[in-house]
Amino acid sequence: xxxxxxxxxxxxxxxxxxxxxxxxxxxxxxxxxxxxxxxxxxxxxxxxxxxxxxxxxxxxxxxxxxxxxxxxxxxxxxxxxxxxxxxxxxxxxxxxxxxxxxxxxxxxxxxxxxxx
Amino acid sequence: xxxxxxxxxxxxxxxxxxxxxxxxxxxxxxxxxxxxxxxxxxxxxxxxxxxxxxxxxxxxxxxxxxxxxxxxxxxxxxxxxxxxxxxxxxxxxxxxxxxxxxxxxxxxxx
Numbered sequence: 001x002x003x004x005x006x007x008x009x010x011x012x013x014x015x016x017x018x019x020x021x022x023x024x025x026x027x028x029x030x031x032x033x034x035x036x037x038x039x040x041x042x043x044x045x046x047x048x049x050x051x052x053x054x055x056x057x058x059x060x061x062x063x064x065x066x067x068x069x070x071x072x073x074x075x076x077x078x079x080x081x082x083x084x085x086x087x088x089x090x091x092x093x094x095x096x097x098x099x100x101x102x103x104x105x106x107x108x109x110x111x112x113x114x115x116x
Numbered sequence: 117x118x119x120x121x122x123x124x125x126x127x128x129x130x131x132x133x134x135x136x137x138x139x140x141x142x143x144x145x146x147x148x149x150x151x152x153x154x155x156x157x158x159x160x161x162x163x164x165x166x167x168x169x170x171x172x173x174x175x176x177x178x179x180x181x182x183x184x185x186x187x188x189x190x191x192x193x194x195x196x197x198x199x200x201x202x203x204x205x206x207x208x209x210x211x212x213x214x215x216x217x218x219x220x221x222x223x224x225x226x
Contacts, residue, residue, distance in 0.1 A: 002159070043160070043203075043216040090159050100209030101148020101167065107159030 003027040004108035006091050012114045013081065021076040021111050023091030031097050032074040033105065034066060035090040043090065049074065050097050081115045088112050120204045125221045128194045136189040136220055138204030143184050148207040151178065151189045153200040154219070160203065163189065199224045 048056035150165040
């Protein structure tokens with residue numbers, strides 16, 4: 001138990017659906033992250049929030065839309081996804097931004113997304 | 117991009133030490149070296165990190181070469197629960213990078 005929870009753990013959606021992934025951290029951290037982990041590929045950093053402001057958007061398609069309403073919650077809104085978007089989506093948090101090295105990230109268990 | 121190179125896989129016998137190498141020849145002076153591991157069906161888990169000096173914690177030790185172009189994660193006594201993919205990461209505040217790479221899959225043999 002890392003203090004970072006994600007719901008749902010599994011999600012199957014059609015290409016025309018709209019769904020949202022939720023992440024909550026109980027660690028009092030100020031930074032939160034979304035990663036995508038596809039089969040046989042490295043983890044890809046998608047979005048980064050610090051103090052509820054987005055600080056990084058790594059060329060992610062607009063069909064993925066993040067939202068950070070407060071420092072404890074992070075959402076990833078999904079719409080009109082493609083089958084190649086099927087992957088494990090991981091949320092992480094850290095006390096401060098990890099870039100530059102001081103702070104380690106704590107990961108949730110991930111949401112396994114399948115797009116049909 | 118601040119990249120790392122690791123062997124795809126390694127094996128170790130249970131209760132023996134394991135040395136997991138990582139090359140990072142493009143490291144810059146302010147980049148930290150982080151290690152995470154990912155057990156099957158779980159999210160990554162922080163192991164250790166350092167900048168220049170060797171580091172120890174309850175999970176592992178990190179040995180950093182003097183020129184910082186390579187590092188080694190040391191598990192002092194491998195257990196079956198240490199079987200995981202181990203990622204060596206350079207954390208850079210130039211371009212906000214935290215690049216995981218493909219990692220080393222460690223198999224622990226009973």
